[in-house]
Amino acid sequence: MSLMQSPPGAETVIDGRRYLYFAGTAYLGLQGRADVIHAACEATRRYGVGSATNRAWFGTTPPLLDVERLAAELMGTEEAFYYVSGYVGHHILLAALAEQFQAVWIDERAHYSAQEAVRLSGRPAYAFQHRDPADLAARLKADLRPGQRPLVVSDGVFPVLGAIAPLAEYARVLREYPGAALSIDDAHGLGVLGPNGRGTLEHTGLIARGFNGGGDEAAASSDGPTLWLCGTLSKALGGFGGVIPGSRAFVERLKAASHYYDAASAVPVPAAAATARAIELVLAEPALRTRLWENALVVKRGLGGLGLATDDTPVPIVCLTIGSAENMQRIQQELMRQGIVIAYAGRYAGVGPAGALRLAVFSTHTAAMIQRLLDALRALL
């Protein structure tokens, strides 16, 4: 197994060697920023590693509230609920929404964590074809029973595929179903997409309708589904843990519905303190995000120039399938020999049987670094 021996960044030390690193999810390059690390140490010296109890029983340390306040500020909501891992986001979200849906339609390529959360909800669940509003419409027609309110679940941005879910089209399909809900895990959209970094809902324009109990829910739901989201702070946002921003009332509902609030150890102090500082940086430095978009487009145009199909969204993830699994592994390994890391995803939600190559771009990659990647790829193809 490979060991990562430095913070993840444009350059990352793996197994003793410094690589040009186009993998993982440290899109804004914050995980190794000196003041993020300083914040973690400072707080740990004051508050210890963790409170060793749950949030409801004296276990809330000050950095946790900082994260919730700053995440709410970033997302434009009244409050937020911060928990230990983005992986359990939909688990927590669906617990709070339990009374609001009777059956679920889920993108067939949604992340494992969403699939598991849907299973845990105990409701009948149907898959629809990946990013296909027409198939969603057909399957709703076929399978929705009278009186049921449907919930549609998807990733906002698919973590390996890099594709954005067509949320506005889903919302249009759901206009026919009063009381319908649309819920996304925006792990790879938060901090990346939208003028304010609010993610896929902002990018697709849906955010104006309100989400997670915010905005004019009644007005919004008369004209399409209510909107719900969970996200992570471990990727673009540079820290660790999951978050659900929302109205005060909805955040209270989350805490009452989920035992991650009252029966699990609170998020550890250093992770929370680092996360709070990293969100402050995201708020203070919008150029991190615009640089990321520029870098994503430079990489995508460059790949296009090599004859590789890509989209032109600002998502900093490119998924390439180039021939057989063996061929893709060869490319990944040859790049590594040349000091460049990309990931080969042999098995992952949404990836076909041969797997795929996944490239990730950061705001901290320089033009020269990107050129080196493109040159190396050109020589290998």
Add this chain to the structure above:
Amino acid sequence: MSLMQSPPGAETVIDGRRYLYFAGTAYLGLQGRADVIHAACEATRRYGVGSATNRAWFGTTPPLLDVERLAAELMGTEEAFYYVSGYVGHHILLAALAEQFQAVWIDERAHYSAQEAVRLSGRPAYAFQHRDPADLAARLKADLRPGQRPLVVSDGVFPVLGAIAPLAEYARVLREYPGAALSIDDAHGLGVLGPNGRGTLEHTGLIARGFNGGGDEAAASSDGPTLWLCGTLSKALGGFGGVIPGSRAFVERLKAASHYYDAASAVPVPAAAATARAIELVLAEPALRTRLWENALVVKRGLGGLGLATDDTPVPIVCLTIGSAENMQRIQQELMRQGIVIAYAGRYAGVGPAGALRLAVFSTHTAAMIQRLLDALRALL
């Protein structure tokens, strides 16, 4: 909401006041130890907050391997799998055991996390009466279908009730069922119970049969169930996150079966580094554990002297139900006014409708501190 403004310990600062603290789960008092905090800072400076990717894709940082090596050493197993929260332990464990059971019997008062993991397994599930081997036997007879192998699930130590599950009796009941399995979440047993701190299996003598794929599984299963456990490192063990120790083969199976390995951000660096150092302390200082047992017995004898019923196990948790919810809240609040914190559990797995008072003892409580608690309680009853 109360804020914890110091590490949890015998004395803990809450909302600006230093309290004598008999709550939470920092049983060995390690969360605020200087060298645990130092380890967290040191590692964060080297490796950043986290790898921002999963374990399978370059996301394993050195402190994670340290935790796995040390947890295996503590538990006497070949290896261990370390993940982000003890809450998801049974989720991961049951994913790996999926082929080995067709129906589940679960203690009616087991922790929420176990209940959810059983639901997620999708197998038919039956509750049996709390800590009642005879009821378990009766329900197995009534509900087990021909050809089904049963899995019995329980907490090792119940987190609020403080009771130890009668695992040896369950194992005897399960002798009648070839291929049966018995699985516990030992969040509150690990590091606390047994001569080596290996938890409830060691305390009940079952550990000699092997667990999690270790030991002579074939021989053991001819004479009772196979044994399985998950645990946490956030409580007695002084760090953060969950752990499943086991044979090399079983740990490989866990990593293949659970997407916490290949599709979730790895445990953050400072939490892992603190945890590794805390386990080293637990291994180096067995007196932490014997002092904890002594303190638990002093508190329990003292409460017995006040006419309050307690058991005489070394579990450092005492659950008291004294009259109505209002009365218990009064006691809790009056103690707080006097500078002593215990918890009132109004709603928790296993707790009745009036709730319960929960006292926790640490190895760092002095005789004088315990006497102060007992004196205050005597005056209040």
